[in-house]
Amino acid sequence: xxxxxxxxxxxxxxxxxxxxxxxxxxxxxxxxxxxxxxxxxxxxxxxxxxxxxxxxxxxxxxxxxxxxxxxxxxxxxxxxxxxxxxxxxxxxxxxxxxxxxxxxxxxxxxxxxxxxxxxxxxxxxxxxxxxxxxxxxxxxxxxxxxxxxxxxxxxxxxxxxxxxxxxxxxxxxxxxxxxxxxxxxxxxxxxxxxxxxxxxxxxxxxxxxxxxxxxxxxxxxxxxxxxxxxxxxxxxxxxxxxxxxxxx
Amino acid sequence: xxxxxxxxxxxxxxxxxxxxxxxxxxxxxxxxxxxxxxxxxxxxxxxxxxxxxxxxxxxxxxxxxxxxxxxxxxxxxxxxxxxxxxxxxxxxxxxxxxxxxxxxxxxxxxxxxxxxxxxxxxxxxxxxxxxxxxxxxxxxxxxxxxxxxxxxxxxxxxxxxxxxxxxxxxxxxxxxxxxxxxxxxxxxxxxxxxxxxxxxx
Amino acid sequence: xxxxxxxxxxxxxxxxxxxxxxxxxxxxxxxxxxxxxxxxxxxxxxxxxxxxxxxxxxxxxxxxxxxxxxxxxxxxxxxxxxxx
Numbered sequence: 001x002x003x004x005x006x007x008x009x010x011x012x013x014x015x016x017x018x019x020x021x022x023x024x025x026x027x028x029x030x031x032x033x034x035x036x037x038x039x040x041x042x043x044x045x046x047x048x049x050x051x052x053x054x055x056x057x058x059x060x061x062x063x064x065x066x067x068x069x070x071x072x073x074x075x076x077x078x079x080x081x082x083x084x085x086x087x088x089x090x091x092x093x094x095x096x097x098x099x100x101x102x103x104x105x106x107x108x109x110x111x112x113x114x115x116x117x118x119x120x121x122x123x124x125x126x127x128x129x130x131x132x133x134x135x136x137x138x139x140x141x142x143x144x145x146x147x148x149x150x151x152x153x154x155x156x157x158x159x160x161x162x163x164x165x166x167x168x169x170x171x172x173x174x175x176x177x178x179x180x181x182x183x184x185x186x187x188x189x190x191x192x193x194x195x196x197x198x199x200x201x202x203x204x205x206x207x208x209x210x211x212x213x214x215x216x217x218x219x220x221x222x223x224x225x226x227x228x229x230x231x232x233x234x235x236x237x238x239x240x241x242x243x244x245x246x247x248x
Numbered sequence: 249x250x251x252x253x254x255x256x257x258x259x260x261x262x263x264x265x266x267x268x269x270x271x272x273x274x275x276x277x278x279x280x281x282x283x284x285x286x287x288x289x290x291x292x293x294x295x296x297x298x299x300x301x302x303x304x305x306x307x308x309x310x311x312x313x314x315x316x317x318x319x320x321x322x323x324x325x326x327x328x329x330x331x332x333x334x335x336x337x338x339x340x341x342x343x344x345x346x347x348x349x350x351x352x353x354x355x356x357x358x359x360x361x362x363x364x365x366x367x368x369x370x371x372x373x374x375x376x377x378x379x380x381x382x383x384x385x386x387x388x389x390x391x392x393x394x395x396x397x398x399x400x401x402x403x404x405x406x407x408x409x410x411x412x413x414x415x416x417x418x419x420x421x422x423x424x425x426x427x428x429x430x431x432x433x434x435x436x437x438x439x440x441x442x443x444x445x446x447x448x449x
Numbered sequence: 450x451x452x453x454x455x456x457x458x459x460x461x462x463x464x465x466x467x468x469x470x471x472x473x474x475x476x477x478x479x480x481x482x483x484x485x486x487x488x489x490x491x492x493x494x495x496x497x498x499x500x501x502x503x504x505x506x507x508x509x510x511x512x513x514x515x516x517x518x519x520x521x522x523x524x525x526x527x528x529x530x531x532x533x
Contacts, residue, residue, distance in 0.1 A: 010465045014252050047462035050259075051251040056274060056331075058259050061459060082278070084259050092256045099254040105461035107471035108489020218454050239490075242455045283453050284494050284501040286508060329498050365510070409498055429498055433515035433522030446517045 042133035046103030063130035117145035124216025206232035270440035288363035298417035324404035341381030355420035367427035407438040457491035480529040481509035
């Protein structure tokens with residue numbers, strides 16, 4: 001049970017934008033100030049609700065990117081071209097703007113150090129966001145738990161948190177990339193869709209009983225989850241978060 | 249607490265002529281796909297459409313028999329209870345009047361039943377008189393499975409949850425038995441112009 | 450459309466408003482096939498007039514949640530039991 005989760009009915013809180021920071025051409029991180037934020041666990045998400053002047057509302061869920069315990073909450077949002085909410089958050093939102101937020105929610109797709117490791121994190125595109133909260137938490141806590149992230153992105157320019165992942169790679173944390181559409185000159189990494197062979201090469205073996213978290217578009221998550229089961233990982237140790245067609 | 253207005257947020261909707269947009273609705277150019285479950289895929293050789301329940305005799309059409317019935321093209325506005333409306337949508341379908349032609353019944357309602365288990369109930373009066381079709385084409389193309397293909401009910405004067413996707417038949421009944429959504433909060437009738445979205449509206 | 454399938458976790462916010470506790474970690478027993486799953490692992494369809502959660506093994510509807518903003522309607526008929 002999520003320790004940070006507040007028991008009792010959730011209500012919508014007001015979030016104020018502090019800063020909007022580009023990550024890639026289509027992705028931005030939004031730093032928010034949320035008064036009375038109760039804290040959260042890595043992997044949890046929030047529901048964001050926007051209301052227009054005439055009362056029209058739209059709502060979407062976004063995974064929390066920041067590790068627990070920071071001063072501000074961070075959401076990383078990918079701009080979906082014909083989206084309702086994401087273009088507002090990535091293109092329109094300015095520091096000082098406010099919207100409503102409900103959360104943190106989600107006790108299922110959560111990892112905390114007390115669960116132990118090793119961790120095997122598999123992400124498609126913006127599916128890396130909740131897994132980044134886990135890696136940032138691990139980095140901050142220094143728990144010595146082994147973690148592997150396999151991140152599938154379209155190209156090197158599309159890799160979210162690219163520099164930070166380079167910094168995290170090493171020691172107990174290992175980051176592997178596959179770039180499915182285009183690769184930079186001299187690229188020596190993977191350049192195909194995630195498949196059982198790649199998972200077997202990158203991740204801890206099933207015999208180590210890792211905690212596996214898979215996040216990304218629904219077809220990606222389903223293909224990866226099936227592949228992991230094929231490799232012998234226990235279904236009960238695999239947790240999935242499907243982002244649906246919009247990626248969040 | 250009334251919701252906080254987010255500066256500059258409009259959403260992706262456009263204005264529509266007020267006499268065509270029911271209260272609380274917003275016009276969209278998309279055709280959103282809403283679903284309560286996985287998309288069924290029934291081979292056409294196995295598909296049939298039936299009229300069952302309180303009628304003189306059961307009727308059933310295979311896909312070929314159904315498609316041999318006279319169809320017509322209609323252009324209608326559709327209104328989803330989730331607040332989007334789409335104007336001037338073009339469909340092709342068999343009028344429900346044609347399916348019910350010659351049927352003798354005392355029933356006042358029909359439960360539309362579908363692949364995947366979805367149901368919705370409507371007064372027979374709202375399925376007849378040129379108000380409803382079993383549609384097999386949208387925008388000049390065979391109806392896409394995600395939009396209810398091979399055939400769906402089309403009842404544009406009511407909220408679109410009544411236009412049951414993947415319809416396989418109508419069960420005629422004297423009882424207004426609540427269907428999938430009507431049994432869990434949604435209005436039994438669903439007139440968009442009276443904004444009958446939920447129980448008690 | 451397979452991409453409409455999400456996990457029960459996607460409905461966590463709505464379910465928290467209803468159940469007043471984090472329900473995605475509760476275990477539900479499907480009345481149709483008797484399998485047990487965490488609510489967070491159920492198949493969720495949220496692009497609909499309400500949220501529908503289905504058994505990941507047999508696809509039966511386990512939970513329907515509809516809200517008009519003030520009232521909430523919950524249908525739990527498909528669940529034999531829910532363990533919190």
